Amino acid sequence: MARKHTLPTKYIFVLSCVGLVAVALIADFLWASSASSSRYSSHYLDWSLEKSIHLTTSTNAEKVDAKDKKPKVPKADLPIYGDLPGPQLEWEERATAPVPRLDGAAIQIKDLLYVFAGYGTIDYVHSHVDIYNFTNNSWGQRFDMPKEMAHSHLGMATDGRYIYIVTGQYGPQCRGPTARCFVLDTETKQWTDLPTLPVPRYAPATQLWRGRLHVMGGSKQDRYEPGLEHWSLAVKDGKALEKEWKPEIPIPRGGPHRACVVVDDRLYVIGGQEGDFMAKPGSPIFKCSRRHEVVYGDVYMLEDGKKWKTLPSMPKPDSHIEFAWVLVNNSIVIAGGTTEKHPITKKMVLVGEVFQFNLDTLKWSVVGRMPYRIKTTLVGYWDGWLYFTSGQRDRGPLDSAPKKVIGDMWRTKLSLS
């Protein structure tokens, strides 16, 4: 008897599940359509890094269709996804950088922030360095990078005078990588070569540790496949002490755009993603096209150089944070980034929180919210203030998808607990 009753119930349940999935899929398509049809006036319209909300499975027919549809739902009704509550910090605007930058790199040495390379637009990359002085709030010198140096997705670390620069993407859109590595002497502004990495990588985790330059993870040569490999090179005073990079213990999870920090003789790798935009096959300009990505908040630590230890994950998945961190009072502070894509619109979701990882307690917390959500920020800390500049910001408080590439500089008085 009981059996007779349960079977149809189950059947109905399955049927209604199928129905729900179908409704969800249709709704999903409508959302995606309306999202891509929204009109915006700025010239960033052509920025495919921000606007390609379609996964590789979506067809051109869908895209054409989508263009003709009006948004079905007012912007204000779009559910905000992924924001975490936190105090609204008080931010002050400082001197704007000479150029806007996405995927640039930055290294702080004393009261100077050296800002390198990056996309100005998807079709134009910078090949110079700008220097910001925290004390006098001005962008002073500008000088050129070596012609062979990558323009984005660089790995970078400093010993306080020399800046070590490894691999990265060479050129705009989703062009190929270079394995070339360089050193900048910040006192003489002279560039020298370092041995070439065994194979090129996009945005590998990079740090100096125990006299060796460590490079790990990143994306492989196709810009998409996560690399797990890890190499190191003995360096001193801006020079390589060895001719070749040495293999080291692979990292448990690969991928680009992670924070890599050495504190108290331990090496930490934080956040990142698997997968990234790839060049469209056959495109003469290597046009970026979006692929499936998995953003994560994993934290790995190397203590003895032989075994990775897993530490508590970030409060939410976070990527594009390679130059978005500072170390203050034995805490790693990280500003902005990207998190998992919006479940309905499928658009990239930017991060607007400042996070703290307290290394005494191994606890994560949200310090507060930024003036807007933003990825690939370049972050510094000076005299009690947390600074960030550059990156790609959101469309507004109600829309966390990427829009404008900026050069704005902001600061807030930092108070950690």
Ligand SMILES: *[C@@H]1O[C@H](CO)[C@@H](O)[C@H](O)[C@H]1NC(C)=O
């Ligand atoms: C930054 O600016 C201040 C004030 O003008 C100056 O005293 C300091 O030397 C500058 N820093 C560097 C490293 O040039």
Ligand SMILES: *[C@@H]1O[C@H](CO)[C@@H](O)[C@H](O)[C@H]1NC(C)=O
């Ligand atoms: C700020 O300091 C830098 C040196 O770090 C200098 O080149 C620049 O001229 C200074 N700017 C102002 C406005 O004092």
Ligand SMILES: *[C@@H]1O[C@H](CO)[C@@H](O)[C@H](O)[C@H]1NC(C)=O
């Ligand atoms: C760091 O610690 C010092 C000493 O306890 C304190 O005065 C300072 O405010 C702390 N800095 C931040 C950013 O919380």
